[in-house]
Amino acid sequence: MTNQPSFSLLRRNRLRDWTAGYLFAAPFIIGFFAFYAYPMGYSLWMSFQKWDLLSPPKFIGLANFTKLLQDPVSRLSLYNSFYYTVIAVPLQLVLAFALALALTQPLRFRDLYRGGFYMPILIPIVASAVVWQRVFHPEYGILNEVLGWFGIAPLKWLFEPSLAKPAFIIMSFWMIGRMMVIFIAGLGNIPVSLYEAASLDGAGAWQRLRHITIPMMTPLIFYNMVIAIINSFQTFIPAQIITQGGPENSTLFAVLNIYRQGFEYFNMGYAAALSWEFFIIILGFTIAQFYMSKRWVFYEE
Secondary structure, X not given: OOOOOOXXXXXXXXXXXXXXXXXXXXXXXXXXXXXXXXXXXXXXXXXXXXXXXXXXXXXXXOHHHHHHHHOHHHHHHHHHHHHHXXXXXXXXHHHHHHHHHHOOOOOOOHHHHHHHHHHHHHOOHHHHHHHHHHHOOOOOOHHHHHHHHOOXXXXXXXXXXXXXXXXXXXXXXXXXXXXXXXXXXXXXXXOHHHHHHHHHOOOOHHHHHHHHHHHHHHHHHHHHHHHHHHHHHOOOHHHHHHHOOOOXXXXXXXXXXXXXXXXXXXXXXXXXXXHHHHHHHHHHHHHHHHHHHHXXXXXXX
């Protein structure tokens, strides 16, 4: 007769496995509640308060949310972030994808080029912002010097409201190395047999790109797009360092406006309400992207 383990032994083993699992997961669980869940819950409570960091918080109900719907500066900051994201992200994706296609070809010094385009990711954002501030200088900037070779007069990139956001969009191309590396990895995983079969059927380079490469890369395009949109909406450090939101609030992005309201004007309750408005907008964009991805993203069976 085979000896069966007792019910108490099974329960002890299950409890031991359960305890070990939660002990290994404890650093993440503690970190999540300490640095994410609690601050989010506290900011939600704060959004119903009026608090200047000095006097005790005072409950004011929905007044902060009513104010943000009527505040023209809040609407302008959202527009600036939307404008920047809608234009910058598609251009980043196209440039990163084009670089990845070029750097998967048998080029001399290919690895050197890959490292060079990825290198800006390793540079601190503050240092990059200082460098770009010099690049866009109206008198001594290298960009205006290059434009001068083509007979274009110097432009006041960071001092004209109509040019400030385009300048930030140009600056964003500095950080496409991460996208490029992901695209390069994806291009290397496309089976060569697909290209060989297409070539035998008479498909040219453009047809292979359109009907094989791009469809096979849509999961990575979608991933890069989601991450890029979230990061673009959260642009803060370059605007704070280079323009402080100017000129005429043309680079006052949403996160910079939240920072100002909380830590410069000491309207912590209003800043919390703006944060939750911004969170809901980004969440809505992300959900919409996942919904629309069913129509154009193709996954391997």
